[in-house]
Amino acid sequence: MQNDVVLTMRGICKSFPGVRALHNVDFTLRSGEVHALMGENGAGKSTLIKVLTGVYGKDAGQIAIEGKEVAIRSPQDAQASGISTVYQEITLCPNLTVAENMFIGRDKSALVPWKEMERKAGELLRSLDIPARPKQQLSSCSLAVQQMIAIARAVDQHCKVLVLDEPTSSLDDNEVAMLFKLMRDLKSRGVGIVFVTHFLGQVYEISDRITVLRNGELVGEYKVEELPQLDLVSKMMGKELDDLSAISVSGKETGAKGETVYEAKGLSSAACPNPFDFHIAKGEVNGFTGLLGSGRSESVRAIFGADRVTGGSVTMNGQSVKVQKPIDAMRKGIAYLSEDRKDDGIIADLSVRENIILALQVMKGFGKPISQADAEAFADEYIKALEIKTASTDTPIKSLSGGNQQKVILARWLLTHPQYLILDEPTRGIDVGTKTEIQRLVLKLSSEGMSVTFISSEIEEMLRTCSRLIVMRDRHIVGELTGDALTQDNVMRTIAGGGN
Amino acid sequence: MAGKTIKRREPLTDTQLLLTITICIFAVMYAAAMAIWGGGFLRWQQVFDMLNNNASLIIVACSLTIVMIGGGIDISVGGVTSLVVMSCVVHLNGGGSIPTSILMALAIGLCFGLVHGYLIAYLEIQPFIITLAGMFFARGMTTIVSLEPQNVAHEGFQALMNRKIEIPFLGYTAKNGNLIPARMELGVVVALAIVALVYIMLRFTRLGRNIYALGGNSQSALMLGINVRRTRFISYVLSGLLAGIGGYVFMMHTGAGNASNAAGAEMNAIASSIIGGTLLTGGVGNVIGTFFGVMTLATIKSIVTTSGLREPWWQSITTGAMLCFFILLQSVVLSRRGKGGLKRPAWLGGKIKG
Secondary structure, rough: OOOOEEEEEEEEEHHHHHHEEEEEEEEEOOOOOOEEEOOOOOOOOHHHHHOOOOOEEEEOOEEEOOOOOOOOOOOHHHHOOOEEEEEEOOOOOOOEEHHHHHOOOOOOOEOHHHHHHHHHHHHHOOOOOOOOOOOOOOOOOHHHHHHHHHHHHHHHHHEEEEEEEEOOOOOOOHHHHHHHHHHHHHHHHOOOEEEOOOOHHHHHHHHHHEEEEEEOEEEEEHHHOOOHHHHHHHHHHOOOHHHHOOOOOOOOHHHOOEEEEEEEEEEEEEOOOOOEEEEEEOOOOOEOOOOOOOHHHHHHHHHOOOOEEEEEEEEEEEEEOOOOOOHHHOOOOOOOOOOHHHHHHHHOOOEEEEEEEHHHHHHHHHOOOOOOOHHHHHHHHHHHOOOOOOOOOEEEEHHOOOOHHHHHHHHHOOOOOOEEEEOOOOOOOOOHHHHHHHHHHHHHHHHHEEEEEEEEEOOHHHHHHHOOOEEEOOEEEEEEEEEHOOOOHHHHHHHHHHOO | OOOOOOOOOOOOOOHHHHHHHHHHHHHHHHHHHHHOOOOOOOOHHHHHHHHHHHHHHHHHHHHHHHHHHHHOOOHHHHHHHHHHHHHHHHHHOOOOOHHHHHHHHHHHHHHHHHHHHHHHHHOOOHHHHHHHHHHHHHHHHHHHHHOOEEEEHHHOOOHHOOOOEEEEEEEEOOOOOOOOHHHHHHHHHHHHHHHHHHHHHHHHHHHHHHHHHHHHOOOHHHHHOOOOHHHHHHHHHHHHHHHHHHHHHHHHHHEEOOOOOOOOOHHHHHHHHOOOOOOOOOOOOOOOHHHHHHHHHHHHHHHHHHHHOOOOHHHHHHHHHHHHHHHHHHHHHHHHHHOOOOOOOOOHHOOOOO
């Protein structure tokens, strides 16, 4: 099955005012293959996808489906040509039923054939092994299932090319496995799948081929077995030096360097009902680990007072303090970079400068505005220190890449000069280069005496930075690993509950 | 039978859940009124009175329900109603005929709908602002058409107005032994027909489902291949048209035109839609619920009047308090549902896995 070319893109160019997003990019997809499209943020992956799916028009180049050139001017054109896309953000209607979401907008009859639609939907869901019922309201399905429903819709439209744009970024391991099973099923049906993701491991688990882009240009197309992970990373980053292993000496030097800074006993919150004890010393970097939903974020949110605190006592630097809401925590020198950058982090329409001074301004109170000159100086200082790539301090933050947005938020918190910094998934959805930079920054801050709690879904990252890992399972702390016990193996075992 | 697995019934959708709540609230409230105040509430005529007085509101509330499900708002409907009433009264008194007056009502409504729809759907201006402008415009036009209140003098129309449908078996026996049949105005027939038509449109036609999709998530609707602009356009055209019909039915009830006709009708219509389970955020709602929403408001008013609080402000205060209560109840129910805490009670269809 896997040989005939289904999609060819040749010499694709696309520019935005001031930016050359794509330059002469080729892309070839064969039927029945999963083809990973890789690149750092700003490499042009999303632009290429959007050109393919008709969201953007291309400046030059050709797109051909099964050898025939097609003109794609809108998402509808793309669908008509057999190209379907499932975006990271679900593009279905939450208020409609599963069956409706699979069929709405497709046939042109005036009346809705409910019975037939629900029967067809039921058959399709069964044949693809998707755990949803046709009459169920979409919003009652999990995110993963919603995504699979979107895929089922695409499959039923006889798509030849299925584009999955970061489908796994908000799924847990079980859900990813479910999705991969579906993807393999589609492969065997001869669908060509374009898979965009940040997770290297997943690329190697499911893909047949990899196309790498960098700075809007094609680096190359490779068979997955001919491109070891390290080579892939260096091609994406355009550097031969092994950045990742350079700091893989582990975070053993990030141990405690002084007295306890923060200590909580029996802390619990509305979102984190099981009381837990926690402490961190000056200059220490520790981490909460566990599967998605194990309560790691909820625990650190309780420390910051982000959810309603329901019990427990907190001492900082030996003094008993009350942390009921974020402003309390901020005044005590705790900073929290939240997991959800889009909703809890950036204020999309404000400038980089305004985003940076926000937390400091809140702490000072709005009665004492920070002068324009000071704000400018602060922004410049941190843009330099964190190497934030932005046109100016006035640029709206939404026009920055994900990694640079994250750095801005980080700058916002560093500006408050916290003694204790909590980073909840600071590296999610950002490019490998920035990930490394953020990990380095954590080590640097620690050496300067700041205490840091670091959470990441990627265990390697945590092993590299943390000197102590608190392992959670099902909303309970189930273990604490330090020193030589800090190995990936041990972490996995503790999470799984096997003990050692 | 015994060997077969019992077919599992789906949990209610948000729309169905809110509809159920509305109907229950209406039933409880009306039953309470019957138990406490008896008298008029025990007669069918009470229901028909509420229908007679609110036929126009039912129609206008239907138009609001359509645009609100589509994620929009139309606050011009009261103004359009009053303009239609005044124009038709003047037209009839000036020698016009009934068919031409009906055409006039439809045309006025349609004009407002077309302009609103075009500006909102194709030029993407906020519906609140546009329909606010439409409201002022229509109110202003009403006084231009006639500053003085006028009664319809047209004989054919008066006959139409006074024509009541009598339903003897729902009547009651007066003290003197005469059977007094229940009386229903023609406007009620129109209103009920429109509720049925709009229900069918929203539930069974592609247009209707596209309106729900639009209100659920307009970006998604676009990606799903729905012509979002046209759908939005049509929703406002329908709204305008229904406001025109609502105006005519209003005139069939009062038989007079007055610059302050249907004052606040848009707010009553919004309140009825919301009580009926239509969410202002769009995507959820049902026109049957809207009908019960109007009836619930009417019942509150009757209860307030019956219990001796005749001053008009008591009605407003009670309506405001009840509206607040409904919204709280809906949001509590919907938010509990989000956490999977709400299960359908056994009496509504058995055991459901949450």
